[in-house]
Amino acid sequence: MTELETPHIRPALYLIPSTMSDAPVGDVLPAGNLRVVRAIKHYVVENVRTVRRFLKRCDRDIDIDSLEFTVLDEHTRPEEIPPMLAPLLAGEPVGVISEAGCPAIADPGADLVAIAQEKGLEVIPLVGPSSILLSLMGSGFNGQSFAFIGYLPHEAKARALRLRELERRIRQESQTQIFIETPYRNNRLIAELASTLPPSLRLCVASDLTGQRQSIVTLPLSKWAGRKYDYDKTPTIFLLNY
Amino acid sequence: MTELETPHIRPALYLIPSTMSDAPVGDVLPAGNLRVVRAIKHYVVENVRTVRRFLKRCDRDIDIDSLEFTVLDEHTRPEEIPPMLAPLLAGEPVGVISEAGCPAIADPGADLVAIAQEKGLEVIPLVGPSSILLSLMGSGFNGQSFAFIGYLPHEAKARALRLRELERRIRQESQTQIFIETPYRNNRLIAELASTLPPSLRLCVASDLTGQRQSIVTLPLSKWAGRKYDYDKTPTIFLLNY
Numbered sequence: 001m002t003e004l005e006t007p008h009i010r011p012a013l014y015l016i017p018s019t020m021s022d023a024p025v026g027d028v029l030p031a032g033n034l035r036v037v038r039a040i041k042h043y044v045v046e047n048v049r050t051v052r053r054f055l056k057r058c059d060r061d062i063d064i065d066s067l068e069f070t071v072l073d074e075h076t077r078p079e080e081i082p083p084m085l086a087p088l089l090a091g092e093p094v095g096v097i098s099e100a101g102c103p104a105i106a107d108p109g110a111d112l113v114a115i116a117q118e119k120g121l122e123v124i125p126l127v128g129p130s131s132i133l134l135s136l137m138g139s140g141f142n143g144q145s146f147a148f149i150g151y152l153p154h155e156a157k158a159r160a161l162r163l164r165e166l167e168r169r170i171r172q173e174s175q176t177q178i179f180i181e182t183p184y185r186n187n188r189l190i191a192e193l194a195s196t197l198p199p200s201l202r203l204c205v206a207s208d209l210t211g212q213r214q215s216i217v218t219l220p221l222s223k224w225a226g227r228k229y230d231y232d233k234t235p236t237i238f239l240l241n242y
Numbered sequence: 243m244t245e246l247e248t249p250h251i252r253p254a255l256y257l258i259p260s261t262m263s264d265a266p267v268g269d270v271l272p273a274g275n276l277r278v279v280r281a282i283k284h285y286v287v288e289n290v291r292t293v294r295r296f297l298k299r300c301d302r303d304i305d306i307d308s309l310e311f312t313v314l315d316e317h318t319r320p321e322e323i324p325p326m327l328a329p330l331l332a333g334e335p336v337g338v339i340s341e342a343g344c345p346a347i348a349d350p351g352a353d354l355v356a357i358a359q360e361k362g363l364e365v366i367p368l369v370g371p372s373s374i375l376l377s378l379m380g381s382g383f384n385g386q387s388f389a390f391i392g393y394l395p396h397e398a399k400a401r402a403l404r405l406r407e408l409e410r411r412i413r414q415e416s417q418t419q420i421f422i423e424t425p426y427r428n429n430r431l432i433a434e435l436a437s438t439l440p441p442s443l444r445l446c447v448a449s450d451l452t453g454q455r456q457s458i459v460t461l462p463l464s465k466w467a468g469r470k471y472d473y474d475k476t477p478t479i480f481l482l483n484y
Contacts, residue, residue, distance in 0.1 A: 028272050032269030032270070103379065105378060123380045125375075125376045134369070137367035140346070144390075147390075
């Protein structure tokens with residue numbers, strides 16, 4: 001695509017999901033997202049190298065060197081964030097792309113969106129893969145009430161308390177509880193859940209979502225206890241409900 | 243597309259998101275979903291008429307009359323659900339399509355998925371628009387911890403209690419609370435939140451997501467109190483956090 005063909009989009013903060021596995025771009029992102037990508041010159045990203053690779057996968061002919069990348073990651077100081085909206089204040093669209101999946105869901109992009117909202121700027125989220133949503137759909141669990149809680153606490157006592165609280169919310173509110181773990185501890189987490197929570201509680205383990213080896217398995221904890229599995233080092237998400 | 247060109251996909255229960263606004267199919271659904279749609283002959287749907295229209299929008303040349311539709315809605319009796327998996331047990335893929343957005347998130351499709359999981363059948367969720375995810379991305383709120391709770395209770399005392407509990411979870415866990423309302427009560431709900439919850443709490447109102455008149459606005463309740471708005475009869479979702 002040449003520069004002359006750059007499509008026009010209205011100035012806004014575009015939240016652009018990326019792929020989160022080896023899946024082809026066309027299998028997990030709408031074609032409309034590509035039109036947006038082609039029109040944006042200013043990007044806020046977590047990691048420049050992976051975003052460059054992602055943009056090349058979206059459009060082989062994209063002129064990466066004409067694009068401006070600003071890094072927003074866990075090392076960014078709060079006062080560095082507002083200037084990232086300068087192009088938008090000058091009438092140019094700005095794109096946010098995170099490492100995998102949907103930006104601003106579990107990454108620093110949310111801080112930038114919050115500032116855009118404070119300034120009354122338009123924010124446009126685009127459709128893309130979310131391990132939280134895909135796993136919930138595939139689990140068979142209640143989707144009318146669910147919570148994503150990130151990581152469980154590491155410290156033993158706080159962790160036990162948190163698990164008890166989750167079990168209470170599942171029992172009283174039928175609220176599906178969704179969480180993640182550091183990938184090399186996935187197997188250990190399953191064993192821990194199976195040995196500490198009621199055996200009739202069901203656990204869904206969803207791994208390598210959208211990837212070649214995607215697997216979504218829901219079983220009572222009593223069955224996980226006797227099962228062979230190996231999810232270590234694979235991106236995996238966990239869901240609990242009765 | 244003629245029958246000879248029907249692509250091959252592996253037998254599984256496919257969860258196929260639909261559009262949820264006037265947005266063109268290509269703006270909100272990956273092209274890969276279309277390949278799946280073309281390969282499926284057996285559908286479980288909430289409403290046959292809207293799904294026929296959706297499939298025609300996906301592929302004008304689709305031969306609707308060659309497809310089998312089974313209705314799964316709130317009137318379906320539990321014992322009617324397992325037979326819907328018969329084609330899959332015979333080696334044929336089955337598709338689930340709900341009214342708007344992602345199946346099995348807030349609709350009866352989840353019961354069918356649960357039975358597929360019990361039988362050890364493969365479930366494959368596809369990417370598509372979700373008002374919960376899109377609004378969370380656009381709100382600027384914490385996406386590391388959030389809960390979707392469906393509707394608030396209607397009865398006054400239960401409703402007041404629920405709102406107090408939500409405010410507590412926001413304060414103690416920084417957990418973004420997401421909910422919906424019957425569309426003709428949207429304006430009333432905003433006024434109610436503004437008059438009963440702490441004025442510094444921020445409310446995001448996201449309406450007509452993916453549509454021509456999409457609007458995502460996050461403001462402190464103190465500002466919503468003095469603002470003019472009209473969200474009645476428009477699909478809208480509400481998010482609260484500090």
